[in-house]
Structure formats: C-alpha cells, structure tokens
Amino acid sequence: MNFYTDPALYTRFKKAHRATLAHTDFDSLSAHLSQLLLNECERLEKEHNDGRPFGS
DSSP states (O other): OOOOOOHHHHHHHHHHHHHTGGGSSOOSHHHHHHHHHHHHHHHHHHHHSTTSOTTO
C-alpha cells in the first residue's frame, strides 16, 4: 500500500502514537493506523451509505 501524507502530519502521528503506547491497546504503528482507517470507513459508511460498506 502506498499513499502520500504531509511529512509533518506523519511525524506528529508517530510521536502521538509513541507517547500514548502505555495508554492504548495498539502494539504497533500499523495497528493504530489500521484502526483509525477502519473507524473513518465506518463513520463514512454510516453517514453516507446506510451503514453498509461502499460498493456493496
């Protein structure tokens, strides 16, 4: 998977992830990012597609 994001935003996310490791259940940066993406997909699906995944 490839994507572009502003380097400053990515650095900010990495720092926030590291600073909160002891307070979350995320064991990796990838797991944390995956959960954020899932949360946003579910929000958009609920808001714009009757809660169903797009394309179904």
